[in-house]
Amino acid sequence: MTHPSELLADFAAGTLPDDRAGRVARHVAECPGCATELTAWRRVADAVGDRVAAVAVPSPGLLAGVLARLAPARAAAPGVPRYAAPLGGAAARRAVRILAAQRRLVDRRVWLVAAVVLAVGTAVAGWAPPGTSEQVLAVVVPLVAALGVAGACGGGADPAGELVAASPTGVRAVLLARLTLVLGAILGAASVASLGLAWSDAGAPLVLFAAWLGPMALLSAVSFALSVLWRPAVGIAVAMVLWVLRVLAGSSALDGAVDRLVEPLWRTSGPLLLVAALLTTGTVVLLPYLPAGLGRRAYGR
Amino acid sequence: MDDVDRGLLHRVAAGDQRAFEELYDRHGRPLLAYAEGLLGDRGRAEEALQDTLLATWRGAGSFEGRSTVRTWLFGICRRQALGRMTGHRPVPLPMEAAAEVPTGEPGPEAVALARADARAVAAALAELAPAYREVLDLAFGAGLAHAEIAEVLGIPLGTVKSRLFHARAGLARALPDAAAVGISGREAGR
Numbered sequence: 001m002t003h004p005s006e007l008l009a010d011f012a013a014g015t016l017p018d019d020r021a022g023r024v025a026r027h028v029a030e031c032p033g034c035a036t037e038l039t040a041w042r043r044v045a046d047a048v049g050d051r052v053a054a055v056a057v058p059s060p061g062l063l064a065g066v067l068a069r070l071a072p073a074r075a076a077a078p079g080v081p082r083y084a085a086p087l088g089g090a091a092a093r094r095a096v097r098i099l100a101a102q103r104r105l106v107d108r109r110v111w112l113v114a115a116v117v118l119a120v121g122t123a124v125a126g127w128a129p130p131g132t133s134e135q136v137l138a139v140v141v142p143l144v145a146a147l148g149v150a151g152a153c154g155g156g157a158d159p160a161g162e163l164v165a166a167s168p169t170g171v172r173a174v175l176l177a178r179l180t181l182v183l184g185a186i187l188g189a190a191s192v193a194s195l196g197l198a199w200s201d202a203g204a205p206l207v208l209f210a211a212w213l214g215p216m217a218l219l220s221a222v223s224f225a226l227s228v229l230w231r232p233a234v235g236i237a238v239a240m241v242l243w244v245l246r247v248l249a250g251s252s253a254l255d256g257a258v259d260r261l262v263e264p265l266w267r268t269s270g271p272l273l274l275v276a277a278l279l280t281t282g283t284v285v286l287l288p289y290l291p292a293g294l295g296r297r298a299y300g301r
Numbered sequence: 302m303d304d305v306d307r308g309l310l311h312r313v314a315a316g317d318q319r320a321f322e323e324l325y326d327r328h329g330r331p332l333l334a335y336a337e338g339l340l341g342d343r344g345r346a347e348e349a350l351q352d353t354l355l356a357t358w359r360g361a362g363s364f365e366g367r368s369t370v371r372t373w374l375f376g377i378c379r380r381q382a383l384g385r386m387t388g389h390r391p392v393p394l395p396m397e398a399a400a401e402v403p404t405g406e407p408g409p410e411a412v413a414l415a416r417a418d419a420r421a422v423a424a425a426l427a428e429l430a431p432a433y434r435e436v437l438d439l440a441f442g443a444g445l446a447h448a449e450i451a452e453v454l455g456i457p458l459g460t461v462k463s464r465l466f467h468a469r470a471g472l473a474r475a476l477p478d479a480a481a482v483g484i485s486g487r488e489a490g491r
Contacts, residue, residue, distance in 0.1 A: 015447075036411050040414035043414045046422070047419065047426045048438060048442045049442065052331070062350065063325055067318065
């Protein structure tokens with residue numbers, strides 16, 4: 001072993017690992033030069049050790065003083081701030097705020113697609129021969145509503161999902177707000193379109209309204225329930241199947257049995273509206289109790 | 302040793318006051334001695350230790366485990382003490398890089414120190430430049446490994462080793478009978 005001069009300070013301080021310390025000890029026992037070096041380090045270590053030992057033990061009050069400063073610091077530490085602003089106001093104001101917030105969170109493409117399809121559908125209805133305008137509306141409006149609801153209320157690739165999950169607003173309120181927004185907008189637009197068509201003598205206003213109101217309610221309710229409880233693709237698919245059956249029902253492609261099955265779904269009737277309302281209400285009620293992986297994936301809780 | 306410290310610090314981060322007191326029992330005294338060595342004043346050293354403890358309590362969660370807990374504590378203590386120094390911060394040391402690590406033959410400083418009695422070394426220690434005394438305090442008082450000292454002081458490991466040798470040489474020079482042994486002449490000649 002060469003002279004372990006660099007290790008002697010560590011050795012004297014006792015901070016050398018055991019195996020190296022053993023080798024140094026054996027070397028020093030045989031090397032007078034290193035023994036002198038080590039003695040010199042030991043003098044240094046002893047002097048420093050004596051000086052440190054002479055430093056009085058910290059007074060008991062020192063720790064007590066620190067502990068006394070800890071407790072209030074912990075107690076006064078601000079917790080997670082309560083987010084109460086939108087919930088504090090009147091119910092109406094709260095509703096407006098939630099609706100406004102959700103409007104920004106609904107995917108813009110939902111609005112764009114709904115607007116374009118409705119506009120095109122209305123134009124086609126306007127061009128259609130008198131007496132058939134309501135049939136065009138009956139085909140277009142329910143489709144737009146079903147797709148819009150699935151896009152806005154279904155989870156899946158919702159970019160605002162994280163935000164919604166973290167928000168203090170309840171999951172039902174969020175869902176209802178979205179449903180209200182999308183259905184309200186489509187209902188409003190379809191109403192304007194119907195009134196416009198009625199004004200241009202394309203048909204009686206009530207007939208035009210009745211043509212699309214019932215199927216719109218049913219299709220959007222089915223789409224809503226399946227999109228929320230399962231996934232948007234399923235909601236869209238089932239709504240599309242109903243829709244395609246209805247479109248084909250006019251032609252001779254399907255036999256009479258299917259016609260008789262689909263036709264009642266395309267009328268505005270009390271039972272139909274009741275079924276749609278029950279479907280929607282049931283979905284909203286069920287939502288918080290869903291196991292993880294179903295609707296909770298999209299709505300956080 | 303560090304495993305125990307880490308366990309304690311983890312509990313401190315979770316708000317465990319008992320773990321905090323245990324950590325203090327293990328390190329409070331060496332920290333105070335270190336602070337007192339830096340500040341040369343008992344009252345300000347105790348203040349520095351108190352602030353070190355508070356900083357430990359608040360910052361326990363931010364300990365990243367890149368150093369030992371002990372190194373981390375001494376680093377905090379050093380910052381607290383340096384912040385309390387009024388005017389006389391340790392001046393940069395001359396000749397930091399030029400370490401004369403003796404090989405085999407003991408130099409005159411080592412011989413002088415080996416012969417000196419404890420009281421003479423203690424007196425010399427009191428005369429030593431603060432930065433030298435600090436590195437000696439960390440190595441022999443607190444018992445930090447050289448790698449730990451390097452982290453506390455923020456200097457390379459090689460500089461720690463050379464600074465220790467410089468400190469020892471300075472100590473030998475400050476011995477009352479240094480002139481008699483002929484160290485001063487050798488030191489002046491370098």
